[in-house]
């Protein structure tokens with residue numbers, strides 16, 4: 061038994077090692093960017109930058125190594141059958157086309173089945189696990205919806221994300237404040253337009 065435990069620990073350690081980002085490698089890349097734009101990576105203000113950026117990217121992609129399904133565990137005891145809407149969950153993600161941040165709000169609505177509901181913090185954790193990866197807003201939206209639908213088995217799920225993409229607002233067409241809105245609609249929300257519009261108006265209501 062003792063040996064097995066030790067083996068398991070070693071395996072876990074190896075697994076963790078594989079999933080740890082290589083901070084030195086990221087820092088090397090950042091240093092090349094600094095050189096590439098014609099700056100001096102050795103000047104005082106930039107000395108620590110490659111490693112700071114490496115740590116930032118590691119944090120912004122930490123969700124790659126988390127299992128999102130772990131957050132979809134119904135609350136024991138509490139039962140509820142009416143629509144649940146959690147609005148304005150802040151999300152920060154990285155656009156996989158530019159490695160530039162996009163930030164915004166995620167709204168999640170679902171209709172429970174058999175009274176099964178999730179803790180509100182779990183919904184926020186689910187959104188965070190998928191945000192902290194290289195993403196497309198469209199995929200982020202459907203990933204959250206599908207995982208909730210598969211894990212909780214509710215009657216319907218609707219996820220709406222509104223986000224500002226810095227790759228769009230800071231460069232190129234420079235549409236400051238432009239918001240991209242995506243939605244994923246599953247189950248009852250898809251088949252029943254009335255339920256869907258009820259959820260939509262609750263999400264849009266800014267009270």
Ligand SMILES: [Zn+2]
Nearest residue numbers: 155157158227
């Ligand atoms: Zn982009």
